[in-house]
Every structure is written in C-alpha cells, then in structure tokens.
Amino acid sequence: MPAFRARGLRKSYRLGNTEIRALDGVDLEIDAGELVVLAGPSGSGKSTLLHLLGALDTADAGEIEFAGESLGRLSERERTLLRRRKLGFIFQSFHLVPVLTAIENVEYPLWIDDLPAAPRRRRALAMLDAVGMSSRATHRPERLSGGERQRVAIARALVHEPLAVLADEPTGNLDSRNATAIFDLLAALRRERGTTILVATHDPALMARAPRQIELRDGRVTADERREGVA
C-alpha cells in the first residue's frame, strides 16, 4: 500500500512580478516503509514537494493521498493534527527549541498531544537511547554539537511513531562523518520500525546509498531509480 500518492502536483510562488513554478505536474507513489531520496539541484522543487507531502503547504493543483487520506480535503486543524500524529520532520538546521532540554525537545510531540508525563518521559528516553543521546538528555541544544542536535531532532521526529518522516537536507549542516552517521541512523530506524522516510538532499554520497532515488529538475520528476542492496 502506498504511503504517499501524488497526482499532477503544481505549485507556484510569486517573487516580485515573477511567477516561479516550483512544481510542474509531479506524479509519484511511495510505498510504506520505503527510504527514498529526492535529489536535484537547488530550486528543483525538492523542498516544495516535501512541504506539500508533509501537509505544511497546499498545492495549487493536483492531489496528494497520505495513508489513504486526501490532504486537499483536510481543514487547517486536521492537517495540523495529521502532522502531529502521523508525520515526523527533520530540518537542515535542526530547529530544536532552545529553551527545552534534549529530552524535552523529544517529548514535545507527545506533550502537545497530552500524553501523561510518565509514559511520555519513558518513550522520549528510549528514543534518545536509540539515537545514542541518552547521556545528553538534560542538555539544552546550545550545549550540543551539530551531529548531536540532529540526532535529537531525529529522535523528536520518530518518538510518536509516525507513519513517515520527511527530512529536508538533514545532513546539510554536518561534516561528512556525521552526515554518514545520520544517514546510517535513518536507514537503521527505517529497517527496525518500518517507517517511510523521504530525504531531500543534493549530497551525492547519500544519493548513492539510497534504495530509491527520485530526481527532480525544474519542478518535474526526471528520473525514478530503484537500487538493490544499498542503505
């Protein structure tokens, strides 16, 4: 069963008097449990596609189904709750909340969903342990390195057991050693939990390791390649 199904996606932005066509008729299907890399140069539409698939933005035209639900039919609040419960996000700049400790950042998606404190803390600690950060649980983001911050962000994206995780350039601010480690972590979590993972990147090293790579150029899908025995 596909996790995501997109048909005829179009999205434009206006920059001054110029209309920028970010997506120009994108069709794709991503199965549950897949790890897919969205590749392409800057401005190719990778981030825009992630935003639409992640219910962060709405398409000008076309339709997206996620886990059998049509995103276009959801209200703003329903899309918010969908993101809270069924999706996880990882950003290039980590975007941890600076006033919360590592474990509080990981707890956040459970906290806003009113999970009681004890199970919330237990699940957050287990998730931090899974990304190798349990010893830094009480540290605030400012006291963590870039790689550590991204591990905490991954823990936050997965703690509520989402159906899919969307990562926008998750290794963009990391050195190659940390970038490889983060990708390994995502791949391992995908294997263990069966979570669908979409990674937008233009890092060739990551692209080479992805079991499936969808290439975008000028807002269109120009290639969709599957590989065996990687990641």
Added chain:
Amino acid sequence: MKFARFALRNLARNPRRTALSLAIVAAGTVGLLLTAGFVRFSFDGLREAMIHGGLGHLEIASAAEVARRGEAALDRPAASGIADWREVQSTVEALPGVVAAGANVHLMGMAQKANGASVSFVGVGVEPGREQRMGFKTRLRAGDPLAEAPPAEGEDVALLASGLAAALGAAPGDIVTLLATSNEGMLNALDVRVAGILTTGVQELDTRFLKLHLASAQRLLSTDRVSNLLVGLVDARESESARRTVTAALARHGASGEFAVTPWTKRAVFYAQVRNLYIGIFWFLGAIVFVLVILATSNTLVMAVMERVREIGTLRALGTTAGQVASGVLWEALWLGLFGAILGGIGGAALIALLNSANLKMPPPPGAVDPIDLRLAYVPEAFLGAIALMAVVLLLAALAPVRRATHISVVEALGHD
C-alpha cells in the same frame, strides 16, 4: 496551563527585555497605587474635615425649614428652628451609637469695636462640651477655647476668625459688640469678650466667621429655639442606619414629620464634588497608564514573536495548533502582567511608606489657609485591582503579537533567518 511553564522559559531567554517589560508594568502599577493612595487619603481627610469641622454625621432640623431651603443649606434661621430641642436632644442621645447631639444657633449681623471698626459676620452658637465629645475641632490661633459651661449674662465670650479679628483690629481680651436682628425683628446688641482667634481653614470664611456659646447666641437673638442639632456617631459608616433609627425614635417621641434627619453625605455637596473630581482624575490617569503600558509591552511582545518566527514555524510543523501557539504568547503576557504588578505593588508599598515618613507638605488648596500633609493611604483593593488590571492590560497588549504568531505561514517561517 500547558504552556505556562514554557512561557516562563521563553521570558527567561531574554532577561533584559523581560526586565524592561516588568519595569514598565511595575512603574504603571506604582503610579496607580500612589494615585489611589493619595485619592483615598484625600477622601478620608476631607470626610473627617467635613464631619468634624461642623457637619456632624446627622443633622436634625425642622422639616419645613429643610423643605424650604434644602438639605444642603449650611445655615438655618433659629426663628424657624426647633423649640423643644432639649427633649429631642435627650431622646437622640439615649440611642445606641450616638455620641452626642449638639444644638446650634446660626446667626448673622454686624460686629463693632470701640475704635469704630465694624464688619459683618456670620456666626454659630454651639455647645462646646458636646462639640468636644463629638470630636469637632476648633483650630485656635491665639487665646482660649470656649468654656463648656454657659456664660452668665454680661460675661459672654466669642472666638473670632483670624480675618474678622484683623478687620476689627481685635485681639484676645478685647470687647466687641455684636448686632443682630432678633426673632421679633428688633435689633439686639451683645457685648462679648474675645476669648480667642481661630481659623476655619477657608480663607474667605475667616474674614466673617465667629463662634459663640449657644447661650450667648440665643441671648443675642432673644430666642429659646435652636437652628438644628448635629448628631455625632461612634461610626461614620453607620450614618444611614443611624438616620433611620433617629427618625424612628423621633416618631415614637411624637414628632413624626416635624423633623428632617439628614446624613452628612447629603449636606456635603463640596465633598461629593471633590470626590467626583478626584475619581475622574484617577480614571484619567488610569487610562493614560493603560495606554502607555499596552503600547510599550505590545511592542516588546511583538519583538519576542518576530525573533521566534522560525521556532514558531517549527512548532507548527510538529503539530502545534494555532491556539496552542496563541496560548504560549498569552501566557508570556500574563506572567509579565502578574509579576510586574506584584513588583509594582511591593515598590508602591515601599514608596508610600517612604513618602509618609518624609512628612512632606503640600501647598494649601485653593481657598484654604494651611498647607496640607502629603499622606498616602494603603488601599488593599487597589493592590488587587492593579494586579487584575495589569493582567488584562497585558492580555490586550498580546492581541497583536498573538495575531502575528498565529498567522505565520509555516513554510515561510521555516525558511526565516
């Protein structure tokens, strides 16, 4: 409540800005508390001055006279006054909560001194002993007060107000002749020895006022009647219930409808006017503080939101609803309002204590003679009111930032630097 602690942490991330906001709220609170303290002290002082300066808590006068000249009239002719006043007096003084019921005779006429100076006067004949029991104050500038016992015929004395004494060239010990029209229309004269010089506290009244013993005033007017009886109560707050009790007692005495019993509040028109003026000034200042605090803190809260656009975008991406984002901003505002008002309350109380201990004087109000002490009252309800007001003010100030925070586009916010 969910975002209350979160909001506290957000406030702590920029201590300088938070301190500035707290200082603004605290300063506004201090301003309100000092104003409320001054207004309350002024009300209390003016009320005491009115009651113990000559109004008493209740006035018993002829109902016909009150109907003719109104409840607020300060002088009532003895000719149309109370005849059986001693019976009324003993009836009223027997009631619980009544300190005394002092009889008064109002009069006016001409005062002359042997050197030929003559000045018109308004005067009052009083029972000094009862006045003293009721706490009435006579501000003597020289000489002696009136004796409690009625003076014998030919030994009448008077207290002249300072301006009248100056116009007559009279000093304590001098003899002054008072001329007034008796109830029968005859011109009567009475020689009085100046016992002392007083001030009423009001410059214009000081040029014409004098005070006699009740017996002397009745002698001058050739009457046994009195203009009114002023009743002093143990507790000023009981004026209205005492009015009903006195009215009922007079009715039992068989004088129902003959007398009008009026509480001081209805006679002190000046008090009501000053009170309304001060309340108006208080609300005007309150409105200024309200607007200033809203403008200043709203700007701070907007800045706090603008600095966190990307963070708010992240929270929204993670599934935080617009309502939850709004709740976070509103809690920040509420904490600023509450903490600022509490700090202002503490600061205000300290400043009130400091000012009261400094014994500062204020210039005499228009028409008054003496400077007045600057005293500020602690008004507990103003402290609570200021806390509630500041909470409301800050919540209002948060409306614009809340709107800003909840209308942020998630995608744009995530890309915000």
